[in-house]
């Protein structure tokens with residue numbers, strides 16, 4: 458019988474959710490080609506149930522206060538990366554003054570990707586629109602010019618190439634959530650698959 | 652119960668044979684497995700004697716119902732899991748498997764659009780499953796594969812791909828060394844190669860691209876530039892650069 462030795466990270470790391478392993482690289486996972494979006498053509502919107510839409514173009518978005526964020530990220534395909542460094546705008550800033558009675562959000566991306574989120578979980582300092590990774594402009598394959606960053610959920614929730622958030626009444630599933638993945642995606646509860 | 656609360660099955664190795672110098676086909680008998688669609692993958696979990704576990708994803712080469720699944724693994728020299736699966740795992744050994752996973756990078760026999768498959772290296776595995784499903788179902792949808800490998804010795808499943816050639820032909824591309832008498836020089840797939848060797852945008856094929864991340868990035872953006880709509884392109888990135 459062959460005995461698996463395992464070579465890496467053979468210690469219990471309290472930062473590692475169940476079933477995750479550490480990686481130093483940054484794997485790319487997307488459902489299709491990487492879209493190329495020039496910052497000049499980029500726009501971000503938040504739309505509520507009344508149809509009211511707030512818009513930011515790149516210059517307006519970059520004029521908002523950005524913060525440095527250091528967080529652990531966890532991908533559903535089992536890799537985790539600890540202490541990753543980002544810079545971005547808090548969703549609290551973007552939602553400031555937005556009035557809605559709906560409790561759920563659908564994030565939409567350039568390229569057609571969608572993912573669903575509970576509003577409560579993207580406020581109170583838990584989610585950002587990130588535009589820098591590791592001190593550099595966010596590369597297109599990692600979601601540039603800007604992506605959602607929601608580190609407390611599996612990383613498919615951190616939609617790349619994000620272009621807007623639409624409030625929704627029910628927790629309707631997004632793209633991966635309709636294709637076999639969990640509606641919520643908490644790595645600490647191993648909410649991987651439907 | 653072979654399926655635990657987390658959805659893990661136990662599979663025992665019932666068949667193994669080398670595919671190339673660095674790769675091997677491994678087939679597991681998995682009691683309780685209820686089959687998979689072409690293109691889906693499994694998570695494989697290995698446990699060391701001290702309880703340490705490692706999990707990696709692998710595409711399923713086999714399709715359909717039945718309690719056996721075939722995987723095809725390429726050894727990454729510094730890898731943690733792949734060298735064990737290629738070199739060490741013996742007949743009768745057990746691993747844990749979770750799946751089938753993924754509902755997007757999938758081809759189903761009721762699809763009738765033309766299909767262009769593009770594989771780099773081990774990326775051929777889920778695409779071979781699609782060709783197997785295509786042949787098994789007698790599908791009339793046009794299907795073809797562009798398979799890019801480093802050298803002629805790196806082909807996975809060469810004989811089987813040739814057997815599928817009347818229903819789903821393969822175009823071979825070599826990036827480092829070509830077979831004797833080959834009319835083209837070795838090199839990376841260029842935009843011109845893609846234009847000549849894949850179905851044109853006018854046929855509106857559904858395109859499945861699989862392989863190392865850099866390969867998938869290059870091919871998918873090349874095909875978008877040739878005029879294919881991003882909506883018709885599905886990708887699976889295996890990792891690396």
Ligand SMILES: Cc1cc2nc3c(=O)[nH]c(=O)nc-3n(C[C@H](O)[C@H](O)[C@H](O)COP(=O)(O)OP(=O)(O)OC[C@H]3O[C@@H](n4cnc5c(N)ncnc54)[C@H](O)[C@@H]3O)c2cc1C
Pocket residue numbers: 482534692707708709710711723724725726727729730731732733734773776777862863864887888889890891892
């Ligand atoms: C959905 C999916 C399906 C997959 N299907 C298959 C399959 O059918 N057959 C198969 O052989 N592999 C497949 N892979 C890749 C597989 O999951 C592992 O990443 C691979 O076997 C390496 O694991 P490892 O433990 O040996 O190496 P690790 O110890 O994880 O990595 C070693 C080093 O190699 C790099 N690396 C990781 N993956 C690759 C790669 N693909 N190419 C180059 N460098 C890499 C890592 O960044 C790291 O630096 C699939 C991946 C995904 C996401």
